[in-house]
Amino acid sequence: MKQSIIVADTLEVPKYRKKSKAKGLPRADHKHLYETVLLTKRYNGTDFKTGRPRITEHQLPTKLCTICGRIDYVDRDPKYYVSKQIADMPIIVHEKVLSDEALKLPQWVADDFFDKFARRINE
Numbered sequence: 001m002k003q004s005i006i007v008a009d010t011l012e013v014p015k016y017r018k019k020s021k022a023k024g025l026p027r028a029d030h031k032h033l034y035e036t037v038l039l040t041k042r043y044n045g046t047d048f049k050t051g052r053p054r055i056t057e058h059q060l061p062t063k064l065c066t067i068c069g070r071i072d073y074v075d076r077d078p079k080y081y082v083s084k085q086i087a088d089m090p091i092i093v094h095e096k097v098l099s100d101e102a103l104k105l106p107q108w109v110a111d112d113f114f115d116k117f118a119r120r121i122n123e
Helices: 002-010
Strands: 034-046 053-065 071-074 081-086 093-098 107-110
Touching: 053 093
Parallel strands: 034 107
Antiparallel strands: 034 053, 053 071, 081 093
């Protein structure tokens, strides 16, 4: 009996721990100069039918800083897209495709789909 009392007396009460603050992206040491470019984003995933790894690439016009490569947002300007009719369907279906003007933009690539920064493709 005395042993159980001693053990109960030596237990420490856990102290309150503050949650650490999430750290965001570091501050840039320059003024960002955003320009519209054609960004290729790669997504490393798994094919659901076969279970094999596959790489999917998406090309989209994007605003990004030409100094550091920080991605700002996807440019939804209609001049970069063309509506294309798909003839194989029994009903009229339209698909958005990149226009010739979008394909003439400077080429950049993000190695992962969720990256915040991109790099210029060597020309």
